[in-house]
Amino acid sequence: MPCFVTHLQSAIDGTYLDASVPQTVHAGRPLWVRYDLEAVRRSVSPEILSRREPGLWRYRELLPIADDGSIVTLGEGRTPLLRCPRLGDALGLRNLWVKDESQLPTGSFKSRGQSVAISMCRQFGIGRVAIPTAGNAGGAMAAYAARAGMEAYVFMPRDTPIINQFEAGVAGAKVFLVDGLITDCGRIVAAGREPMGWFDLSTLKEPHRVEGKKTMGLELAEQCDWDLPDVILYPTGGGTGLIGMWKAFAELRTLGWLRSDKLPRMVAVQSSGCCPIVRAFEKGSRFAEPFEGARTVASGLRVPAAVGDFMILDAIRESGGVAMAVQEDCIVDWMREGVAAEGIGFCPESATCIGTARQLAASGWIAADEKVVIFNCGAAQKYPHLFPLNLPEIANANSVDWERVQGAGRAG
Numbered sequence: 001m002p003c004f005v006t007h008l009q010s011a012i013d014g015t016y017l018d019a020s021v022p023q024t025v026h027a028g029r030p031l032w033v034r035y036d037l038e039a040v041r042r043s044v045s046p047e048i049l050s051r052r053e054p055g056l057w058r059y060r061e062l063l064p065i066a067d068d069g070s071i072v073t074l075g076e077g078r079t080p081l082l083r084c085p086r087l088g089d090a091l092g093l094r095n096l097w098v099k100d101e102s103q104l105p106t107g108s109f110k111s112r113g114q115s116v117a118i119s120m121c122r123q124f125g126i127g128r129v130a131i132p133t134a135g136n137a138g139g140a141m142a143a144y145a146a147r148a149g150m151e152a153y154v155f156m157p158r159d160t161p162i163i164n165q166f167e168a169g170v171a172g173a174k175v176f177l178v179d180g181l182i183t184d185c186g187r188i189v190a191a192g193r194e195p196m197g198w199f200d201l202s203t204l205k206e207p208h209r210v211e212g213k214k215t216m217g218l219e220l221a222e223q224c225d226w227d228l229p230d231v232i233l234y235p236t237g238g239g240t241g242l243i244g245m246w247k248a249f250a251e252l253r254t255l256g257w258l259r260s261d262k263l264p265r266m267v268a269v270q271s272s273g274c275c276p277i278v279r280a281f282e283k284g285s286r287f288a289e290p291f292e293g294a295r296t297v298a299s300g301l302r303v304p305a306a307v308g309d310f311m312i313l314d315a316i317r318e319s320g321g322v323a324m325a326v327q328e329d330c331i332v333d334w335m336r337e338g339v340a341a342e343g344i345g346f347c348p349e350s351a352t353c354i355g356t357a358r359q360l361a362a363s364g365w366i367a368a369d370e371k372v373v374i375f376n377c378g379a380a381q382k383y384p385h386l387f388p389l390n391l392p393e394i395a396n397a398n399s400v401d402w403e404r405v406q407g408a409g410r411a412g
Contacts, residue, residue: 002043003066004035008207011311019064022124024205030308031207032247033064037254046226046257054078056112056215062251063116064211070123072148074105076115077215081223081373087341088372091354092361095371097229098344099220101378106167108347108378109216109241110140116212117201118144127151130198132185134237134299135160136378138175139167141201146171153198155185161299163382181294183305203238204308210244217248220373226252227259230370233357235349235377236268236277236323237303239312246315264373266321267360268312269352271296273328274304277312281323286310296328297386298348300378322365326355332386338376345380 008017012029023031040061052058056077065071081099088096101109118141121129130153131141138154145152152173156165157180169175178185189200204210221228228249234242249263270278273296280288288309294302306312316323334354338346346354353374360366392408394400 001060001068003064004037004040004043004061005064005066006034006036008032009034011308022126022199023207024200025307028307030204030210030311033207033211035062035251037251041255046222049222056115056212056219059215059218062214062218062248064208065116065119065123067123070119072119072122072144073115074111074143074147076104076111078219079103081220082342082344084342084344087338087354090337090341091358092368093357093366093372094369096357097371097373098342098376099216099373100344100376101216102345102347102376102380106136106140106143107382108136108140109213109375110136111144112215113137113209113212113240114140114144114201117141117206117209118148118150120206120208121150121199121201122148126199128196128198129153129201130155130189130192130196131201132156132182132189133160133164133168134182134302135164136300136382137203138173139164139171142168142171142173142175145173151198153189153192153196155188157181157185157299157302161383161385163384164299182303183290203240203303203306204243204311210240210247213241213244214248215244216241216375217245218252220245221248221252221258225259226257228262228264229373230264231267231321231360231366231372232264233267233269233353233372233374235298235301235352235375236270236312237301237349238306239268239277239308241375241377242266242268242315243308243311246319263319264321266316266319267353267356268316268321268323269356270323270325271298271301271328271331271352272325274302275325276304277306277309278323278325280309280313281316286313288313296348297331297383298352300347300349301352322360324356324359326352326359330355335380335383335386339380344376346376347378347380348383348386349378350374350376
């Protein structure tokens with residue numbers, strides 16, 4: 001299948017760069033992948049897509065790979081879009097949906113970005129990759145690098161959830177714990193590019209992870225019969241998913257595939273423990289100042305300085321959206337509320353969207369009958385340390401006290 005990429009473009013000043021060789025950043029800022037969308041329109045249509053196998057790579061014409069033999073896949077894509085009436089009732093929203101990315105191969109939306117990024121590394125002949133991570137990205141990169149037969153190095157804060165440490169290590173990556181935050185890990189990866197010869201897969205430090213995340217928007221549009229929702233709530237750390245979806249919607253509008261030119265209002269959600277994007281939005285700034293003393297149980301939101309800050313803020317403002325921070329000490333309660341209402345295992349990052357949706361509905365910013373989509377970006381099962389259980393015991397399975405069983409109530 002032909003590749004429709006024309007060039008890379010600097011997001012900060014519009015400079016064109018060659019897409020046929022490995023690129024990282026320009027002027028210290030991210031790059032966009034640009035396509036010949038008119039040629040894409042002539043080559044594929046929503047009707048053709050509907051006949052393809054489900055998954056991320058069904059959107060092949062809007063992805064950067066030029067050599068199909070380089071594709072590295074674990075079957076990612078086509079996550080369910082679930083109607084959530086009970087949670088919606090609790091939040092004051094009659095048309096609430098959750099796109100559950102926790103059902104991807106590595107348990108989070110990071111599968112999408114890593115599938116495309118590692119595929120491009122294979123196409124370019126790169127054999128060694130490195131990443132700083134708050135958790136899920138490292139595990140996903142390790143899995144896809146293993147699938148591709150690449151050598152992987154993962155640097156994560158020492159207090160990264162143990163499940164994330166385990167999944168990166170068991171996939172064969174060389175995993176290092178760092179006393180500091182993801183930004184400190186990022187400095188180590190950057191410093192190692194020359195002496196170690198690895199390719200840096202940091203968030204938005206190369207242009208292809210965002211193309212994988214873009215498929216969340218493509219998939220959502222197709223699942224909604226090309227009629228996008230009114231509001232999307234998205235937990236925002238590095239912001240690649242929000243940036244990618246906004247790019248997807250712009251490309252779909254240019255292709256003429258959308259039933260309406262009206263695009264969703266994008267809501268970037270952060271924790272009060274780390275909210276640099278929210279502070280910049282409230283100040284009217286295009287760039288965010290580093291957040292000092294970042295601390296949150298939602299490890300994916302603990303990104304004190306995002307290299308794509310201006311891209312996030314541009315998308316929010318262009319959409320008529322908003323950036324909001326919610327109370328850190330309520331996050332675990334919202335996780336419990338979400339899973340109890342709908343059986344969906346909300347990760348702590350996405351649980352922040354539950355609290356935000358309630359606030360925005362109560363204020364009238366979201367109307368009760370608007371179609372609202374929350375992205376659940378990861379699996380609650382990856383955070384067992386947040387749910388210490390006090391489970392009742394039955395000493396003898398042959399002699400059960402049924403009154404005690406009935407009165408035990410819900411554990412945890």
